[in-house]
Amino acid sequence: MTTLHGVPTAGSRTARRVRHALWAAPALALITVFVYYPVVENVRLSLLKFSVFQPGTRYVGLDNYRQAFSDPVFWKALVNNLLFAVTSVTVQVGAALVLAALLEELVGRRLGGLLRTLYVVPAAVSMTVAGLLFQFLYQRDAGLVNSLLGGVGLDSWQRDWLGQPDTAIWGVIGMSQWQSFGYTTMLLTVAVQRIPRELYEAAYVDGAGRVRTFFTVTVPMVRQMTTLLVILTVSGAFLVFNEVMVMTGGGPSNSSQVLGTWLYASAFTGDDMGYAAAIGTVMFVLTFAAGAAQLYYSRRKAVEA
Template sequence: MEHIGERIRMIRNLRIWSLIFLLPGLALFIYIVVLPTIQVINSSMYNWSPGQVGTFVGLNNFTQMFADPSFRDALLHTFVLLIGAMIIQIPLGFIFAYLIFRRYIGSAFFQTVFFIPMVLSSVVIALLWTQVYNQDFGLLNSLLRAVGLGDLTRPWLGDSSSSLISVVVVVGWQYVGLYMLIFLAALQRIPHSIFEAAEIDGAVGVRQLKSITAPLVIDTLKLSVILVVTGAVQYFNLIWAMTQGGPANSSSVLASYMFIKGLQESRLGYAGAVATVMLVVNLILAIGLQRVFRREPLELG
């Protein structure tokens, strides 16, 4: 009995010390994440600008926001960006990771090349792709003219019908290297003996990829989807540097809409309402995806 009592005291002390070590990080999280979030949600109930006392307006900011066509356009464009980023980043990231994992000739070189966009600032990437999309001397239009498709040339960022998809392509290109590394790390954790056993059983090439490799990285795929979704909802830097949401709001997203309302028009309460909607959208998408992934697990083939 004395031994059991000593063990209980040790467990209790361990829990107390664990809580003590967790408190500084928890306090910091509350101070820099929880409290500012509560403050932003609270500000969304007020009509206020810098240097002025806020006036409580309840849900009026939200009513105005949902009635604004520009907000609805920004919300739609955000979901287009989300879907486009997912279509580009995850498949290409996995393909590049798999090719590098199989150690084809030049794989180390391409691993570095694919990751380069991740170490460049968004402003540098925006300037680079603005030149690519230039109507007069840009690489894209020059290539189209060279292959006899001059009728397809256009001011890609200056045309409301092509500005959004042009930006989506750049956002996808920028983060392919990140998901390549994530998938590559997942592939490298798979024991090599599994692949050897699969080859002995005749599972090679596409069959091995489908039956062995893909199921073993499914958890990484789920994580990548959540990262893409939550990142796309709050994406801002590159879009603002390339188009500032234009022309005519054709490439605006929720983050750029919030920036315009908050910092250009000085409607901080209204911007707080937009930020609150972004938070809710992110939470709904993240929680919804987690529930979907938990309900539909993939089994090893």
């Protein structure tokens, strides 16, 4: 007998736990092999100096990290990643939430569906194709951006957007926002649609306007979705690679380098594998810390609410 008066015995509970463990074992094995082991191995490699063209390794301890923290290109890349993160959170989460609320509140159901479809189209475009497209848009002589500026009398604003150190990274960031904005808007629209309409009606009865209702009803009720999107957006900002490689390659003069491209250049151009592994470890620590901090903040706000 596995139960006594309808209550599971210790033997039945143990058997159930064993079955659950067996079901979870394949997933845990895959995560261990493809996630945890590479992370640990990368940390080990970051303590070594070695080359892919020569046998042998040399233990150097934290020298690779000291090299990174004294490398001006590393700091430039880190700043560019931070610019990516701040801009992406502002546009892809903040502005997207405002647009999602407007679509639900002010636009009809049919037109809203059409607009959501149009917004999500850029997300279906290959990153490489989008990067090449924006290269043409940013061209100094034949690009659409400079043509539009000239057409409205802003000739002094025309420039080689991807060829100047002070604008190259912003050109890449602009392309990234264009591609991802619609997708996050669609996800937030779904979250807004799940908010009970009674909450909005109660807010309006209490005399709240649209702006106050947005901050007191919409924002708190979609906190779980915004938390997820912030984590994904910040992680994506620190792992960005394809956009920069396609559009600028990190130039001009390393002005648009990000950690991912500088890692690639250090490993496969500079043949400094240990230094590249140290950069990878820094990227992991930053993304993990950002995600953990956001989860802690979200749970704290949920408890206070």
